[in-house]
Amino acid sequence: MDNLALLRAPFRIALPWGMSNHAAAMGARKKPTKNGSGKPLQGKRASSAAQTEAVAPEDQRPPQHAGDQPGTRAEPGASTRTEPLTDLEPGQGHGRAQVFLGDSRELLRSVPECLESKVNLIFADPPFNWAREYEEWDDKMPEDEYLGFTYDWLDGCIDALTPTGSLWVNIPDTWAAEIVVHLKRTRGLTMINWCIWHYRFGQNTTGRFINSKVHALYFCKDPNSRTWNAEEILEPSDRATTYFDPRTHNKKEGVSGMRTPMDVWYGKYWGRIQGNNKERRANHDNQIPEVYLERVIRACSNPGDLVLDPFLGSGTTCTVARALGRDTIGFEFSEQTARSASQRIEMGPVRIDPAEPTRHTTAIFAPRATRNPG
Numbered sequence: 001m002d003n004l005a006l007l008r009a010p011f012r013i014a015l016p017w018g019m020s021n022h023a024a025a026m027g028a029r030k031k032p033t034k035n036g037s038g039k040p041l042q043g044k045r046a047s048s049a050a051q052t053e054a055v056a057p058e059d060q061r062p063p064q065h066a067g068d069q070p071g072t073r074a075e076p077g078a079s080t081r082t083e084p085l086t087d088l089e090p091g092q093g094h095g096r097a098q099v100f101l102g103d104s105r106e107l108l109r110s111v112p113e114c115l116e117s118k119v120n121l122i123f124a125d126p127p128f129n130w131a132r133e134y135e136e137w138d139d140k141m142p143e144d145e146y147l148g149f150t151y152d153w154l155d156g157c158i159d160a161l162t163p164t165g166s167l168w169v170n171i172p173d174t175w176a177a178e179i180v181v182h183l184k185r186t187r188g189l190t191m192i193n194w195c196i197w198h199y200r201f202g203q204n205t206t207g208r209f210i211n212s213k214v215h216a217l218y219f220c221k222d223p224n225s226r227t228w229n230a231e232e233i234l235e236p237s238d239r240a241t242t243y244f245d246p247r248t249h250n251k252k253e254g255v256s257g258m259r260t261p262m263d264v265w266y267g268k269y270w271g272r273i274q275g276n277n278k279e280r281r282a283n284h285d286n287q288i289p290e291v292y293l294e295r296v297i298r299a300c301s302n303p304g305d306l307v308l309d310p311f312l313g314s315g316t317t318c319t320v321a322r323a324l325g326r327d328t329i330g331f332e333f334s335e336q337t338a339r340s341a342s343q344r345i346e347m348g349p350v351r352i353d354p355a356e357p358t359r360h361t362t363a364i365f366a367p368r369a370t371r372n373p374g
Helices: 021-026 143-160 173-186 290-300 316-323 335-347
Strands: 086-088 097-101 119-124 161-171 190-198 213-220 306-309 327-332
Touching: 086 335, 097 316, 097 335, 119 143, 119 290, 143 161, 143 173, 161 173, 161 290, 173 190, 173 213, 213 290, 290 316, 306 316, 316 327, 316 335, 327 335
Parallel strands: 097 327, 119 161, 119 306, 306 327
Antiparallel strands: 086 097, 161 213, 190 213
């Protein structure tokens, strides 16, 4: 998953101002210095009405890197820069990409596009507070402090969106409920879907059921005017590929033989990015697959729109967005991570084809030669 640091992709930075009480009270938590996705259809606006511990269980955490110690707080603004790290100009079907270095809470309140509420789509894959050994970020906050941090960046994201904008949050069981309540009850956003990203490579445990999912929370400001491009994400229907149901070829609504994906996401290329997977970036153990971001970006934005990722990590969001002709901005807390992500953004995706949407079947049964009489 893409939650290695805190900020992302084509590059600029501005001075922080007006941080909320949460941010002002606690600042960015930083470790002490150590020594040594091309051819999308033009989208349309939707017209129809449309726990937890601060640290994950041991068997849920990835391997730790030895030698790092828990971090300490840094003063607000201490690591946020006012100059862009990188700025990739648009061209040849690619959008503009900018990466800013610093605390996402500050950057959401200082980057002009955010201040002017010009962001069409935000995808956020934040640190999970599972005591991971990031380069600089302290991933072991007290629970109340982590939730304060979470609400603060969520509020910044909401304010940065256009009136028709959408927000996606990739988050585990640990914090999903708190985020949903904040977005629905406190900020008044509309939940469109509570999706599940399901993967088969969970970590072994015998004391409970193995964790094999992350929540993909889809919210918007206005359900009747949000961007929604169903044609861009259609996949083969099980009724057509497995059961050969003639009704699927005579649909009154939709495309014959195809369907909008279900809200549990799995299938070819949807697994965790590990081992010798060609998408894997060195020193990033939490990447989200390209097909995940392709689906979100194609469905919820149009070419030329602005896509923002407040936690850049390995750079998947900005890499796919730029390749699909969207302008994109990423925020990252770690300079080393930001530079690595910048290289990836410039190189482009390695799995998806920007000119053709990915449309793999997700059927779990082999095709039936004849209809089952029972």
